[in-house]
Amino acid sequence: MHQIENILISVEHSYALRMLEGLKTAELRRRQLRIKPGTRVWVYSKLPRGHVDLVATADEVVAASPRRLWDLYKDRIAITSSEFKNYLNGVEIGCAILLRNITPLQPALELDTLRRISRNFHPPQFFKRLVPQGAELKHLASAFPSN
Secondary structure, eight states: OOOOOEEEEEEOHHHHHHHHTTSOOEEEESSOOOOOTTOEEEEEETTTTOEEEEEEEEEEEEEEOHHHHHHHHHHHHOSOHHHHHHHTTTOSSEEEEEEEEEEEEEEEEEHHHHHHHSTTOOOOSSOEEOOTTOHHHHHHHHTOTTO
16 A cells, blocks of 8 residues: 655645635646645645645646646636736746645644754745654644544
């Protein structure tokens, strides 16, 4: 049996809230993300919030031109056309992580707590693979209802 991959991504808190509300089920990235379907995606809400608020499962990762991403997923990314254009400005190929099973962490995990258990922890700029059996993942998994 293969082990489920786990990654951590950083998003603006307003986007994390839209994910929890079920409005945002696709997360954009300016660079292609090489992860497998079924990867567990932990979502860190950037400061001033500074918490890992939720976890979701990556259904699929789609790399395409910004125009194609907008055409396919504009109803799932929960941002305006101008926000989309500003974010992907200058990018030839963008990436959409299609999410399912979006689940809030109870309780959400604070940045200070992550730094206590992993002294060199920094929220990722792009994404961070979480090490199986690592302290960060063990602590995150303890707040995940299905574990």
